[in-house]
Amino acid sequence: MTLETFEFVRETPPLGEGDDPLHGETMELNMGPQHPATHGVLRVKIELDGETMRKIEPVVGYLHRGKEKSCESLGWAKFFPHTDRLDYVQPLMNNVAYALALERLAGLVVPERGQVIRVLLMELSRIAAHLIYLGTTAIDLGAVTMFFNTFKERENIYTILDAYTGHRMNNTYVRIGGVFADVDETVEGLVREFLERLPAEIDDWEKLLTGNRIWYDRNRDVGVLTKEQALAWALTGPNLRGSGVEHDLRKTQPYSGYERYEFEVPVGTVGDCYDRYLVRVEEMRQSVRIAHQTLGHLQSTRGGEFLAEDRRYVLPPKDRVHTSMEELIFQFKIVTDLRLPSGEAYHAVESSKGELGFYVASNGTSQPLRCHIRAPGLMNVQAIPLLAEGRLLSDMVAIIGSLDFVMGEVDR
């Protein structure tokens, strides 16, 4: 197998007499798939006229692992670990999105404590994902300190998740009907400590970046996205909100009990990279606010059920599986032969990249008919030519960072 060869397509006519000698030819530059600043294995073919990008073509698929096909082969219950690895900077969010779609298909309701734990996990994942955005975009634009700052805070989230789930990332801790195990006092203490410290850290980082002349100049009026463009190009999440659209699935179509929480939805004005940066930083603060409220709810629902009771779909708690024959049989049956009712369902969550949705179709057998993953990252990648054409090459890095996609979910 060879890399596809480039054909040199001459967009501008050859140099003639009296022509400006500096605008004779264009050059084709290949960015990726191995590149520090493409946030994964993205390849962008750029036709350059000097430093100006004339034509841009992203090439995706370098991380296509066949997940949608895997779902059909593995079955609904065994696909959970695969969902973690979709948008791998926020694994639990993808887990919850998939579980919600299956629960919608099955008509299952998650008990309140299970919902509260899920909201806590989702907000921690959102903070983690925005930390990655901040750290990697900043280091790509030269602010190397931010990488170390944000990864230090990510380590704290990893400590919490390690104490709770046993693994730092790709936790797969969500099940159909709730979560795998209950949150105990140690984990609550760790979360409280983390949430108390984070806002001060974010203030610190804003002192580094928000008023910084270099950051401002590199991001202000770069990659301007209007509201109509955002809607036509199927962009959602912070990219849409940066362009002035106040839309958040947690407010418009609440799931998992989000209607019980108080939080604001930050909205930008201009729709450039700087606005998207401000939106994401403010979203981190709002996530901290929501997470504080979940701690309160956890206290009030102490002792409640975190897993629904439905023998057909819900895995029994592991301690009972190891001691009781009946639960062992149910565990075996659900993992190998889970049947969901025939039909289709779509459920979307507000992930850190946008609207992450799962369209699941079942024909009543144990083999899934279709599981389509509506990945917001794919739409974000599609918007790169829209935002970057005509700009200078160095703006490409700012635009890729501010569109914020993760190749695991783009390619699936």
Place this chain on the structure above:
Amino acid sequence: MDVAGEATGTVPRVREALEGLEHVWLAPRDGLPAISVARSVLGDVLARLKQRAGFESMTFITGVDRLPAVPRFELVHQLWSLAHDDRVRVHTRLADGESAPSCVALWPGAAYMERECYDMFGITFDGHADLKRLLMPDDYGHHPLRKDFPHQGIEPDRLYREWDRNRRSHWKPRETAP
């Protein structure tokens, strides 16, 4: 989510926009307003949904391979309206080899979605300027999400796995510690 039946406006609005075009209302398990249309009116249906019913954004376009049913493929478009905050889903059945109208002119964001449908199922879209593979290499010869395509792939993947298995069968554990 709008529940079809509790008409907060979606169903009447869509019905009014699609006046004159044949469509059948479905009752999916998630309660989303969903219609089934024939392939011949699909292009008009999508245009009317954008222009008259105000669905400014396309959420996803995907296919479902319902082998051995005929027609084989089901093409699903899901649309979203910001102004009215609701969604609608359009289902069409396509035979193997039949092409569908492209909606890139209406929603530029549908370009990658249609390319992915082509890549995974082999469904072509008329009017798409640049219909090539999105996720698989450009010279790949199969459409992976079809039901008759095995999970582990066909040639040359089978050859590769045979080579890999033979290679691994010769490995032995080390005799002495390093």
Place this chain on the structure above:
Amino acid sequence: MGSLRPVAEADGTGFVASRVDALVNWGRKNSLWPMPLGLSCCGIELMAILGPKFDLARFGAEAARFSPRQCDLLIVAGTLTWKMASACRTVYDQMPEPKWVIAMGVCSSTGGMYDSYAVVQGVDSILPVDVYVPGCPPRPDAVLDAIIKLQGKIQRERPLARILHGPSVVDVRGTGLNLYQPNATVPRSKADLHPHDPRAARRG
């Protein structure tokens, strides 16, 4: 490691040769410059290893240059797909000798949980790997352990023998395999499965 003879033997064993080897290996193992090929989730853990808590810099591996021409340790972190395989091989080929490869995570070791049409079942199908690190993703501690194991492996190499005898003879890594095979092709056709027997390829 060589006997206590006061002069270097012609075959590269002997006291002086082994001391030269030890010096060169000491220098190499303590200045491994990683080339992070962060393909997917393991790439995030790799970034965490380069981060403040699990500091890879204390092993001398601070200069994570993203250009293969300036690195000597390729860390393949993540799932390798067929579409990416040629790029990965190109990156490996662009690295100058001496070079080592760590396959981080189960996806790059054996294909991981992805037994599908698009995933290479292990990066060792296209590159020679020195250390495999299981885990999905492996804890940073596990990768640091792999670096330490690799340092041990480097310490056992015999670079002087290679200089004296050339690449064809020497088994510098102690594995019994001749690993210097640039541009080894992955079999993608029947002829590749039977490289020495064209009739078998035609027979199928």
